[in-house]
Amino acid sequence: MAGAQMALPAATPPDGATLFKQQCATCHTTNLSDPVRQGPPLVKIVGRPAGKLDGFHYSAGFANADFVWDDARLDAYLANPQATVPGSNMAYRQPKAETRAAIIAYLKELN
Numbered sequence: 001m002a003g004a005q006m007a008l009p010a011a012t013p014p015d016g017a018t019l020f021k022q023q024c025a026t027c028h029t030t031n032l033s034d035p036v037r038q039g040p041p042l043v044k045i046v047g048r049p050a051g052k053l054d055g056f057h058y059s060a061g062f063a064n065a066d067f068v069w070d071d072a073r074l075d076a077y078l079a080n081p082q083a084t085v086p087g088s089n090m091a092y093r094q095p096k097a098e099t100r101a102a103i104i105a106y107l108k109e110l111n
Contacts, residue, residue: 016106019099023092030110039090043110045069050085061087074104 014022020030027039034041040056048069051062058065065085067073073084078100081090094100 016102019103020106024103042107046108046111059087059089061085071104075100078103
């Protein structure tokens with residue numbers, strides 16, 4: 001007779017802060033006091049005009065960007081940066097909608 005096995009607890013998905021730290025923090029900070037990294041700081045990104053943060057040198061793709069970051073733009077950008085902003089330097093792509101949503105929710109907390 002096989003021994004009784006204890007059921008494993010259900011796995012909980014990582015929260016937005018954890019996902020950001022794992023997938024975004026290499027290139028982005030979440031404040032304006034840390035040294036700038038490869039990507040711009042993302043504090044107060046929701047509602048900010050794209051490509052317009054003082055002190056950051058944006059790629060050519062953002063030079064003519066004429067939109068404000070909102071949930072839909074962030075979601076599209078995280079899914080496919082080059083399709084959303086042609087000429088963007090960001091190589092990261094996140095195919096999972098639930099992961100993008102968690103990261104965006106975290107970024108909204110920073111506003």
